[in-house]
Amino acid sequence: MTTKERVHPAVVGRTVSIVGIGSYLPERILTNADLEKMVNTTDEWIITRTGIKERHIAAPDQASSDLGAEAARRALADAGISPEAVDMIVLGTITPDMGFPNTACFVQAKIGAKNAFCFDIEAACSGFLYGLEIGRQFISTGSMETVLVIAAEKISSILDWEDRNTCVLFGDAAGAVVLQARGAAHGVMASTLGSDGTLAELLMLPGGGSRSPTTEETVRNRLHYMKMAGREVFKHAVTNMTRAAKDALQRSGLGIEDIRWIIPHQANLRIIEAIGERLGVTKEKLVINLERCGNTSAATIVVALDELAREGKLQKHDKILMVAFGGGFTWGASVVEWDK
Numbered sequence: 603m604t605t606k607e608r609v610h611p612a613v614v615g616r617t618v619s620i621v622g623i624g625s626y627l628p629e630r631i632l633t634n635a636d637l638e639k640m641v642n643t644t645d646e647w648i649i650t651r652t653g654i655k656e657r658h659i660a661a662p663d664q665a666s667s668d669l670g671a672e673a674a675r676r677a678l679a680d681a682g683i684s685p686e687a688v689d690m691i692v693l694g695t696i697t698p699d700m701g702f703p704n705t706a707c708f709v710q711a712k713i714g715a716k717n718a719f720c721f722d723i724e725a726a727c728s729g730f731l732y733g734l735e736i737g738r739q740f741i742s743t744g745s746m747e748t749v750l751v752i753a754a755e756k757i758s759s760i761l762d763w764e765d766r767n768t769c770v771l772f773g774d775a776a777g778a779v780v781l782q783a784r785g786a787a788h789g790v791m792a793s794t795l796g797s798d799g800t801l802a803e804l805l806m807l808p809g810g811g812s813r814s815p816t817t818e819e820t821v822r823n824r825l826h827y828m829k830m831a832g833r834e835v836f837k838h839a840v841t842n843m844t845r846a847a848k849d850a851l852q853r854s855g856l857g858i859e860d861i862r863w864i865i866p867h868q869a870n871l872r873i874i875e876a877i878g879e880r881l882g883v884t885k886e887k888l889v890i891n892l893e894r895c896g897n898t899s900a901a902t903i904v905v906a907l908d909e910l911a912r913e914g915k916l917q918k919h920d921k922i923l924m925v926a927f928g929g930g931f932t933w934g935a936s937v938v939e940w941d942k
């Protein structure tokens with residue numbers, strides 16, 4: 603059966619396409635050599651264990667909404683759509699500007715999307731794929747016409763810069779897509795999402811919430827910083843992303859040979875290679891930018907997708923498989939047909 607003949611079983615209602623995309627990386631670059639001066643680490647350790655060479659770090663006066671607003675402006679310009687046309691903004695982040703209001707509301711105010719309703723989703727590194735599927739559902743049912751899905755992270759604000767286990771891994775970034783219904787094209791073909799809250803303690807930011815409101819003691823104990831059991835998370839990341847990718851593929855009715863690009867969450871080159879191996883794909887199908895960006899949590903996939911588009915590597919009808927894993931645990935995978 604050819605790709606064209608396959609019936610897509612997962613889509614009910616209108617098909618939903620990415621009609622605009624944009625991303626933003628803060629100007630400042632922090633290299634592994636810089637980190638060698640900050641914690642007991644080496645460029646060699648970071649490259650061989652993770653594949654990361656440098657990452658972008660937001661300025662002190664930039665919050666996640668500033669990064670997200672810039673990405674959103676670029677996505678709207680790419681789509682040729684005015685901010686007033688946006689019906690809904692869904693924003694994935696684990697680094698909101700503040701406890702409340704939600705960061706999507708701050709982006710709304712910055713870009714002038716005055717007709718949108720706005721909310722955040724907290725699904726850690728899976729935030730973009732969760733947002734993509736939520737946006738798809740609203741448009742698919744006919745409830746909304748134009749949805750802005752944003753992932754915006756200032757991870758540098760929750761890193762313990764004295765903890766070499768985490769501070770060398772992450773960076774700041776934002777990405778955004780505009781979704782609309784577009785007639786006959788397949789667009790977002792299938793998604794699978796999952797969570798496992800029983801393993802929450804392996805990756806979390808324990809302080810500052812209702813469980814441990816901020817006190818001098820929580821700050822002294824550095825509970826306002828991210829904690830990660832890296833080795834454990836690694837194993838779960840490989841297993842769950844491989845399973846999610848296969849599940850989304852099956853739901854899309856496509857085979858792995860139909861996929862032009864795979865964009866895995868950018869946490870560790872060894873994780874990406876392990877997933878590639880388990881899916882049986884050659885390295886050139888894997889989109890990798892973590893050597894320049896590090897792990898930017900919810901933003902990794904959409905930033906990589908935008909770079910791919912801007913480099914002219916996406917052809918209309920290319921099938922793209924995106925797959926994510928993060929704190930929660932949460933995971934997800936989506937198959938998208940590019941139709942810009």
Ligand code: UT7
Nearest residue numbers: 643644647651727766767770832833835836839869870928
């Ligand atoms: O985005 C959410 C999902 N996150 C992930 O998927 C991250 C998953 N985990 C990983 O990517 C890897 O587990 C890490 C990169 C975090 C760590 O790599 P690893 O190969 O699992 O190293 P390890 O944690 O087993 O540590 C090996 C050694 C330890 O020393 P000992 O105990 O063997 O003496 C660490 O203390 O490496 C040491 N180490 C470092 N050494 C130099 C840990 N961090 C550093 C560092 N520089 N920055």
